[in-house]
Amino acid sequence: MNSHSAFPITQLAITPKSLGKVDILAPVSYIGEGFLSLTDFARLQLETSHLDAQDGFYCELRTHHQDGGVPVMEVSLKGQMQLACQRCLQPLIFEFSQKKHFVFVKTEEEADEFPLDDEAQEALVASHHVDLLEAIEDEILLAIPYAPKHPAGDCQMSQAGEGLGDENPFKVLKSLKK
Template sequence: MDRNHVLPQVQLSAEPNALRRVDFCAPQSYRGAGFLSISDLPRVAEEVSTVQTGDGFNWDIQTHFEHFPGSEPHQIMELAIKGRLHLTCQRCLQGCAVDLDEKRRFIFLATESQADDYPLEDEEQEPLVASQQFNLLETIEDEILLSIPLIPKHPEGFCEPHAPVFGEGDGDEALAERENPFNVLKNMKKN
């Protein structure tokens, strides 16, 4: 490809179904943005505790070609995802809003073997295999799932303590009201 050759730029549709089949083998660059609700992302929907108004993700992608020494130019995709979902706080077991703001960079390669051989040390960009029917929606959903915290929690001091499993009322008061079993034994021994 000639460095002076200007490639056409294609505007991607914001419709989720249109993102399921994008031709990243074509000699053109892409640009697109949109909003995906939780219902558009079935694997993310399995992770959420509740869906509230406004939950979902704005996405923005841009691709361009870069020349690399000793090889053909490769298409690079810049992906930005920003949004909110509600998960279960692992501290208090109540719903907790989690905001995500991620930026990722990918390099499209021609074959699976090229992607497998891509250096793991390159933390700047991840390899993807280009295809004529690339599922961009699935890639966006993968990146959201990878960004979800393993142990979602409210900020420190925000969680409300919950009632103990075996008693009613506040934990400290319930413990104080119960008689110490060793005191019972001690009293039995005195008698």
């Protein structure tokens, strides 16, 4: 007997409304794919320098139940948004592509104790109304660089930025190898 086929597959709409409240304890396996516009994410919008119609994230997800009935979810996100370069203040495209594995646990304590050694894995507390939109937004927010900058050459301020402690990491790497 294959325990993974025990639950019927249910289509999950990739919309803010549907992802905002997912019954992860329901005896079903979810599957869904679709595009989330940047305007669907309130917190990400605060980080953007300006909004392009194509900005947003393509999302593909599926859930299944591990042995013992623990729900798990695979999410794959791919997309882009625009940040402001911290050197020249011009728009900079932030590309994001990530696969994440969520394990649903029973309590907040269990989630806190979840081992952090694997960045591709994360624990969420299972409930009848899990906010997956928030979880997805958290993942993208965490990946946004603290001080995004154009690569040296592409930046309008690259000349002026020279010698201000902004060492080219490849140059540093080269000198380390010698």
